[in-house]
Amino acid sequence: MAHAGVTVERLAEAAAELADEVGLENVTVSELARRFGVKDASLYSHIRNAHELRVRVAVLALAELADRVAAALAGRAGKDALVAFANAYRDYAKEHPGRYTATQVELDLETAKASAARRHSDMTRAILRGYSLAEPDQTDAVRLLGSTFHGFVSLEQAGGFRHHPRGADESWGRVLDTLDVALRNWPTHAGDPEASRTP
Amino acid sequence: MAHAGVTVERLAEAAAELADEVGLENVTVSELARRFGVKDASLYSHIRNAHELRVRVAVLALAELADRVAAALAGRAGKDALVAFANAYRDYAKEHPGRYTATQVELDLETAKASAARRHSDMTRAILRGYSLAEPDQTDAVRLLGSTFHGFVSLEQAGGFRHHPRGADESWGRVLDTLDVALRNWPTHAGDPEASRTP
DNA sequence: CTCCTTTTCCTAGGGCTCCTAGGAATTCAC
DNA sequence: GTGAATTCCTAGGAGCCCTAGGAAAAGGAG
Numbered sequence: 229m230a231h232a233g234v235t236v237e238r239l240a241e242a243a244a245e246l247a248d249e250v251g252l253e254n255v256t257v258s259e260l261a262r263r264f265g266v267k268d269a270s271l272y273s274h275i276r277n278a279h280e281l282r283v284r285v286a287v288l289a290l291a292e293l294a295d296r297v298a299a300a301l302a303g304r305a306g307k308d309a310l311v312a313f314a315n316a317y318r319d320y321a322k323e324h325p326g327r328y329t330a331t332q333v334e335l336d337l338e339t340a341k342a343s344a345a346r347r348h349s350d351m352t353r354a355i356l357r358g359y360s361l362a363e364p365d366q367t368d369a370v371r372l373l374g375s376t377f378h379g380f381v382s383l384e385q386a387g388g389f390r391h392h393p394r395g396a397d398e399s400w401g402r403v404l405d406t407l408d409v410a411l412r413n414w415p416t417h418a419g420d421p422e423a424s425r426t427p
Numbered sequence: 428m429a430h431a432g433v434t435v436e437r438l439a440e441a442a443a444e445l446a447d448e449v450g451l452e453n454v455t456v457s458e459l460a461r462r463f464g465v466k467d468a469s470l471y472s473h474i475r476n477a478h479e480l481r482v483r484v485a486v487l488a489l490a491e492l493a494d495r496v497a498a499a500l501a502g503r504a505g506k507d508a509l510v511a512f513a514n515a516y517r518d519y520a521k522e523h524p525g526r527y528t529a530t531q532v533e534l535d536l537e538t539a540k541a542s543a544a545r546r547h548s549d550m551t552r553a554i555l556r557g558y559s560l561a562e563p564d565q566t567d568a569v570r571l572l573g574s575t576f577h578g579f580v581s582l583e584q585a586g587g588f589r590h591h592p593r594g595a596d597e598s599w600g601r602v603l604d605t606l607d608v609a610l611r612n613w614p615t616h617a618g619d620p621e622a623s624r625t626p
Numbered sequence: 627c628t629c630c631t632t633t634t635c636c637t638a639g640g641g642c643t644c645c646t647a648g649g650a651a652t653t654c655a656c
Numbered sequence: 657g658t659g660a661a662t663t664c665c666t667a668g669g670a671g672c673c674c675t676a677g678g679a680a681a682a683g684g685a686g
Contacts, residue, residue: 472662
């Protein structure tokens with residue numbers, strides 16, 4: 229009957245694992261309390277509400293993902309860096325689907341600034357050094373990469389590629405090749421006729 | 428006290444509107460019953476459970492979106508078609524955020540085949556006629572487009588682009604330009620050195 | 627060691643949600 | 657009209673979120 233040793237940190241960690249098992253939307257205060265051998269009302273001494281639970285999973289996941297990406301990026305440049313970044317991103321989403329989903333929850337400005345969100349955009353920008361793009365093209369390119377990575381992973385997770393013979397891995401490789409080409413041939417002016425180079 | 432005229436169709440339509448107002452995750456059987464002036468238990472004569480409600484919103488949204496895209500695509504080709512498709516997609520997501528979210532719910536094989544999901548990939552393939560890609564590159568390109576469009580719209584909806592001076596519209600235009608260039612310079616072999624053409 | 631404060635956990639309970647069971651009323655088909 | 661199907665009802669169980677108020681444990685000061 230002593231204290232069960234509940235902490236905000238351990239709570240967030242348990243919530244993250246639960247999210248990976250049953251999906252973020254099924255992460256419930258009751259279930260967490262059950263896992264800690266505690267009544268659900270007790271958890272409200274540690275968190276304000278169920279939403280805070282998801283926010284904490286989001287912050288945790290953002291930090292984990294940033295660490296992985298940073299490790300993958302070390303010592304690489306150009307397309308190598310692009311591929312390493314992308315694979316770290318996709319692998320994390322596959323290993324931790326619930327955490328990855330949490331990555332997309334809206335954070336209030338304060339929480340967002342304290343999170344690793346900034347590290348993510350910084351690292352994406354670091355990739356682009358190999359392609360020499362100036363602002364605002366750099367921001368546009370960051371958004372292109374973020375959109376394509378997230379979109380692919382999201383569609384893959386939702387099962388969008390399952391009912392088709394072509395493997396997702398092959399398409400992924402081709403998408404990365406294409407992004408590499410696109411970044412190197414970045415259109416400097418919209419509708420630039422110089423860019424139309426069909427063999 | 429006579430029949431309130433509840434139908435599966437009207438139920439799905441009301442659920443779709445509710446989703447746009449409060450988000451798909453807050454579409455509740457109780458609230459719908461309230462709007463129809465009926466007890467919540469009564470709705471279970473029309474639907475099996477709350478999940479079916481979301482599935483029906485998904486099917487409805489997929490059909491609506493396919494209609495819009497088809498209309499936007501009529502008489503266009505090449506980059507024109509690409510931009511028309513992309514804008515129809517993004518505009519729909521902005522007008523109907525809840526319906527758009529529903530677009531991503533997993534459908535069982537049977538429901539998926541009866542849905543407009545096929546029309547979507549067919550139309551995406553139609554765009555690619557302007558870029559003459561053979562299989563399996565065509566499938567990869569379909570996935571690239573789907574991923575980038577969905578990813579951009581998804582990140583934009585999640586507020587990912589809000590805390591930055593560069594407008595989302597400008598980036599969107601640039602992303603479309605880049606995709607156009609990428610499709611025309613589709614890499615035929617991974618790491619093809621011929622593709623490195625930095626001015 | 628004792629006393630006091632803070633933290634952690636408890637019981638109790640209200641409100642909302644989903645869903646089932648069984649019955650009444652309405653509508654439809656013949 | 658009569659029987660059958662459909663639509664809607666009341667009643668109720670179970671799970672979830674969260675609040676209020678109190679007991680027990682842990683930690684610090686004297």
